[in-house]
Structure formats: structure tokens, C-alpha cells
Amino acid sequence: MNRVLVTGAAGYIGSHLSAQLVAAGRRVVALDDLSAGRRATLPATLAFVEGDIADRDLVAQIIREHRIDALVHLAAHVQVAESVARPGKYHRNNVLGALNLLQACIDGGVTRAVFSSSAAVYGAPTRSPVAETAPTIPINPYGAGKLFVEWMLRDLAGATMAGRAPLRFVALRYFNVAGARAGGGLGQVAAPGKATHLIKVACEAATGARPGMEVFGADYPTADGTCVRDFIHVDDLAAAHIGALDYLANGGGNATLNCGYGRGHSVRDVIACVKAVSGADFPVTVAARRPGDPPELVADNAALRRAFDWTPQHDDLEAICRSAYQWECQLAERAQPSQRSPAAARAG
Ligand code: UDP
Secondary structure: OOEEEEEOOOOHHHHHHHHHHHHOOOOEEEEEOOOOOOHHHOOOOOEEEEOOOOOHHHHHHHHHHHOEEEEEEOOOOOOHHHHHHOHHHHHHHHHHHHHHHHHHHHHOOOOEEEEEEEHHHHOOOOOOOEOOOOOOOOOOHHHHHHHHHHHHHHHHHHOOOOOOOOOEEEEEEEOEEEOOOOOOOOOOOOOOOOOOOHHHHHHHHHHOOOOOEEEEOOOOOOOOOOOEEOEEEHHHHHHHHHHHHHHHHOOOOOEEEEEOOOOOEEHHHHHHHHHHHHOOOOOEEEEOOOOOOOOEEOEOOHHHHHHOOOOOOOOOHHHHHHHHHHHHHHHHHHHOOOOOOHHHHHHO
8 A cells, every 4th residue: 555745744734634644544654854843743653754845865765665656745834924024934945845845756656745735825815705716816925935836736737747647736725723633632832932823822821821912903904803714623624634635546636725614703702712711811912913914814615515525523613722722731731740730720
């Protein structure tokens, strides 16, 4: 049986996907440079290679040795604001790295690829929910890089190579990924003070890992003035990748699909939800808008539902926030094992 190469497997989404793939009996090779991911999040049985996606010789060797026939490419820098400040860093890894990886995969005979794209390719869409056919006008380097790679995939898939099956791909445009594995053990990890994603930041404030948090802009043209996002649970997103792999294995053609629930929640809604599930009333202040943030991003997910048999299991903001908070409590306990977590303390 052939194997799937998962880049960025030791990261947040990669660790949830790897766990699902291994649980489903799939053979996986994980490639990760551990710049953001952690080896310990991966199942012990999984083949792991520490290295760079841009290292074509390494990728070629993995493909040969493990008879890889499908790629799931997740490895990328992921912070919009940082991409605005350091575009070179983003384009070097997310675009040039992806080109090297894809070329090595094509040269090695890999014919199926699933790519982690982003709703950031839309920029600030004028319609909500946004469908895949909407104009793609990214407003930050992160989104531009994701769109470049979508175009690269399209061009590489369109090129005819004598005697070879063409590349086929599914690009999954993630909306806001959040939450943690029910039952614990997996979730999003960030160095102290370095988290940037809303639900994680709010959960850190709830555990006391940070003193409070800021709302980046309360003067947007939305119902409560704060940005609106479509939060998808990481395990539902991981399941969409398995759907994409199966779709391609069954001969499916190139597809670009939104991954979200089709419902928006404002930054204020999310903070209120984290306060409710944690029982913690942490300080929240309004700060200036963050560069690169569009006011509203909500997915039209009809194409995803049509393309594969994908039924969300965790479409509930409260459940997402609760799982993220419970994970944050586990992290807090690990950091200070002698102290009981806020959740445990509150539970008595
Ligand atoms: N946000 C915020 N305070 C924070 C973190 C995020 O107000 O500490 C806002 C951010 O400005 C954006 C939304 O929450 O409007 C979602 O941001 P996040 O970084 O989670 O995801 P993104 O939409 O950038 O991928």
C-alpha cells in the first residue's frame, strides 16, 4: 500500500489530521521542520522526517523510499499580521518552498495533492457568505502566497508530461480553524505570549496565562463593530482532508473548496463565549485595527458538501471554545504541574 506525505504534520492542523489518518489505518509519512510543530504531537507509529519542504533531494528520497503517491501540503507560516511585516519570510517559505516541494513531487511521480489554502485569498469580499467563484484579491502577503500556490497547482496540473499521469489537486480554503481534539491530548501550541489567533488568545486570558486581551478594531462595518469570522473545528477540517484524499483516489478532478460552517461570529461573540465556557471574566480592551484584517469572512460551503461526504461533527461555537479552553487548561497544568488548572479549581 502506498503512503501519504503530510508536510507540516507536527503542527496544529497536521497533528489532528495525522491522528485521524493513523486511526483510519492510513500509512503516513510526516515531514516537518519543527519550526512551529512538535514531534511529540504525532502518533509514535508514524514515519517522521525532520526537514525542509524546499529540500528537493530530501523530498525525492522520501517519495522513493516510502512509495508516496499523495501529498497533503500543510507546512506554512500562518500569521497574517506577521506576513504584512515580513513578506519575504512568507513568500520564501509559503511560495518558493511550495514550488520546490511540488516540483519534487511531480518529478517523483506523485499525482495527487491536497493543499491547505485560505479564505485570505478573497481579501475583503463584498458578499457574504463568500463562494469559491468570488474574486480573489488578497489584501495581505499571507493570502497572496496562498493564491500563488493555488495558481501554481493549476498550472502544474495543466501541464502535459509525456508518458505521465497529470497532477490532480484539491485546494482547501480554510476559514478560521479553532478548537482542540475532544477528550484532550491535541490542540494548538504557541510559545508563551506568541499566540495570535482569537480563540487561543481568549483561552489563554481565561486560564490566566496572559493578563487580558485586546479587540483589534471595534469600528468595522459589522453588527457590533468587530470582525466576523467563520470558525471551523480542527477535527472537521482534518476530516475534509481525508475526504479530499479519497475524492482524488477515486479519480476526482481538480477542485478548490471553502472549508467553513457558513456561519459568522463576531470577535465580541467569541470572547463572550470563551468567558461563558470558562467562567473567567478577564479584562478586554479595544485597540486599533490589525493590518490586513478584512471585516467579514464567512464560507459558502455548498461545494465542499457536494464534493465529498463531509458532515461536520462539531459545528457549535460553544463546543469549539470549550474544547480550546480545556486544551489551554492542560497546557497550563503542564507548565505549572504543582498548581491545579483554573478549570479544575472551578470544578472544585
Ligand atoms: N483578534 C482580536 N484580538 C486578538 C486576536 C485576534 O481582536 O487578540 C481578531 C482579529 O483582528 C480578527 C479576528 O480576531 O479580526 C480573527 O483573527 P485570527 O488571528 O484569529 O484569525 P485570522 O482571521 O487573522 O486568520
